[in-house]
Amino acid sequence: MGFEEIPHTADWSIRVWADDLPGLLVESARGMYWLAGVKLVDRPRIKRRYETKGTEGETLLVAFLSELVYYAEQEYAGFDDFVITIKNDRLKVEMEGAPLKSLDKAIKAVTWHNLKINETARGLEVEIVFDV
Amino acid sequence: MNIQELKKINDTEWEIPKSYRHDMRVPVRIFATRELLEQVMNDKSLEQAVNAATLPGLVGAVVVMPDMHQGYGFPIGGVAATEYPSGVISPGAIGYDINCGVRLLASNIEFESAKKDMGRLATLLNQHCPSGVGKAGVVKVNVKELDEVLRDGSKWALKNGYATQADLARTEETGSVKGADPGSVSERAKQRGREQIGSVGAGNHFVEVEVVEQVFDERAANVMGLREGMLTLQIHCGSRGLGHQVCTDYVRDFQSAVHKYGIDLPDRELVCAPMDSPEGEAYLGAMRAAANFAFANRQLLAHSARRAFEETFAGKRKDWHLHQVYDIAHNMGKIETHEVDGRQVKVCVHRKGATRAFGPGAPGLPPEYKVIGQPVIIPGSMGTASWVLVGTETSMERSFGSSCHGAGRVMSRSQAKKTVRGDELRRELERNGIEVRAGSMPGLAEEAPSAYKDVDAVVETVSAAGIAKKVARLRPVAVIKG
Numbered sequence: 001m002g003f004e005e006i007p008h009t010a011d012w013s014i015r016v017w018a019d020d021l022p023g024l025l026v027e028s029a030r031g032m033y034w035l036a037g038v039k040l041v042d043r044p045r046i047k048r049r050y051e052t053k054g055t056e057g058e059t060l061l062v063a064f065l066s067e068l069v070y071y072a073e074q075e076y077a078g079f080d081d082f083v084i085t086i087k088n089d090r091l092k093v094e095m096e097g098a099p100l101k102s103l104d105k106a107i108k109a110v111t112w113h114n115l116k117i118n119e120t121a122r123g124l125e126v127e128i129v130f131d132v
Numbered sequence: 133m134n135i136q137e138l139k140k141i142n143d144t145e146w147e148i149p150k151s152y153r154h155d156m157r158v159p160v161r162i163f164a165t166r167e168l169l170e171q172v173m174n175d176k177s178l179e180q181a182v183n184a185a186t187l188p189g190l191v192g193a194v195v196v197m198p199d200m201h202q203g204y205g206f207p208i209g210g211v212a213a214t215e216y217p218s219g220v221i222s223p224g225a226i227g228y229d230i231n232c233g234v235r236l237l238a239s240n241i242e243f244e245s246a247k248k249d250m251g252r253l254a255t256l257l258n259q260h261c262p263s264g265v266g267k268a269g270v271v272k273v274n275v276k277e278l279d280e281v282l283r284d285g286s287k288w289a290l291k292n293g294y295a296t297q298a299d300l301a302r303t304e305e306t307g308s309v310k311g312a313d314p315g316s317v318s319e320r321a322k323q324r325g326r327e328q329i330g331s332v333g334a335g336n337h338f339v340e341v342e343v344v345e346q347v348f349d350e351r352a353a354n355v356m357g358l359r360e361g362m363l364t365l366q367i368h369c370g371s372r373g374l375g376h377q378v379c380t381d382y383v384r385d386f387q388s389a390v391h392k393y394g395i396d397l398p399d400r401e402l403v404c405a406p407m408d409s410p411e412g413e414a415y416l417g418a419m420r421a422a423a424n425f426a427f428a429n430r431q432l433l434a435h436s437a438r439r440a441f442e443e444t445f446a447g448k449r450k451d452w453h454l455h456q457v458y459d460i461a462h463n464m465g466k467i468e469t470h471e472v473d474g475r476q477v478k479v480c481v482h483r484k485g486a487t488r489a490f491g492p493g494a495p496g497l498p499p500e501y502k503v504i505g506q507p508v509i510i511p512g513s514m515g516t517a518s519w520v521l522v523g524t525e526t527s528m529e530r531s532f533g534s535s536c537h538g539a540g541r542v543m544s545r546s547q548a549k550k551t552v553r554g555d556e557l558r559r560e561l562e563r564n565g566i567e568v569r570a571g572s573m574p575g576l577a578e579e580a581p582s583a584y585k586d587v588d589a590v591v592e593t594v595s596a597a598g599i600a601k602k603v604a605r606l607r608p609v610a611v612i613k614g
Contacts, residue, residue, distance in 0.1 A: 009175045012546075110380070
């Protein structure tokens, strides 16, 4: 699994790959935090749970990342440990993290621009564009 | 796509005909010189304009401005009009920062006599106008007050002592878009908005003090109260997290609406719904509410900026007041009437990174601007010039009463950071006599002038095309950004 930045004139874009959908979600979160320059303090650790429904991987991906954008902006918190289960179109995320030590750039939103999860030699792969 | 595939109309106007791709419903009309076009041939601006030309209910042409650049779904600098009410409205064609826009205020303070006060003014503006990632605004509103902001926009600010009647008269839609529906805005969006009203945010948003460097249209400048050598203040920001969440919510909801209404699109970011559908009506109500939030946001920042001017200049000079020139949106969907193929058609004009530029006599303008045309404020890249233009009869005929909105990026943010160091850029700006107050050096580097097109070339293009007319060029003397 991994991610890499794709050049974009005005916004930010990353290519993410992983073996399965939960892995793709986790790696996308890491990629997004990397783009935004997120750093967490050591303590206190915080825990959050998130659940949503969606028949498509793309829907779950945008919903999950949008949730993280919300936490970064409203609670000034980020997460570095995720336990993700997807069953019967339902996404459940147990996440653990900490308050932000620093955030270089705010992400306004996770877009649907040309969003498509593809099966490739690297497993599942997706390109995500963020509005900044 | 290459330039040879475009049909050249004249030196500043090009066309991608409807026949270019089978799913286009209208042609794409591009306002650009060959040089400006060449700068965007390597990004996806024109491909995105062609995608936008597939939206159901479009009339006329999709119009692209010379400051165009690649966005997501819809190009930045794009204008698209869909017939009201059967045509569609597309949240992604308006953008996440609903009613991102610019406010310009002018003063009678001569820059030369106030040069020594610029450092203090910049510091006070930085203190009074919160900017940067996650910064709370100058006021905190409760649930009921926020609904009033969403419904009434700048009228709420007037009622609460943050505005004057003259401010509202010189604001697009008088700062209060009718038909706003706070009930269509999610609780999460409201939660994001409550603490952020009265804040600049980050990215390319800023508060800037400028001096009127040159006047090109004496009559129009007089009407606006702009005089050579005098200080002005510009505020560039939008609807903050509230608007971002409104767009996020509706782009998600419209993913299913397109299936319901049998709409096939080349990009999921362009999802849309007919304006007369329950989904379309809900988004219109929510978008207008977010637009009102943005108008109130810029009004609160103008109020704060006035305090900074007062603390800097009161007692030192007689007339230190800032009067509003205009406040204009550049990310918005508006119901307007335009002439299309010889008939008057009520349309929803989607402007994303494009400014309304109504010509003389157009409805909705204050009496003084009905004579000269609506002011169009064009912020340049950081450290370079900004412009004041007016809309024209030609803009009404050729671009749905629209013009450009800025310089337009040519370099990615990561490339800019590799090329430019924030601290060096800051020193360079200061060497050029510009006071800089910036929260983030990487953020400053991303907004380096070299990452943008030449704003003068963009303005010369819209001027030569006749869709706007030059009034004044402004030179920055203090920049405040997050």
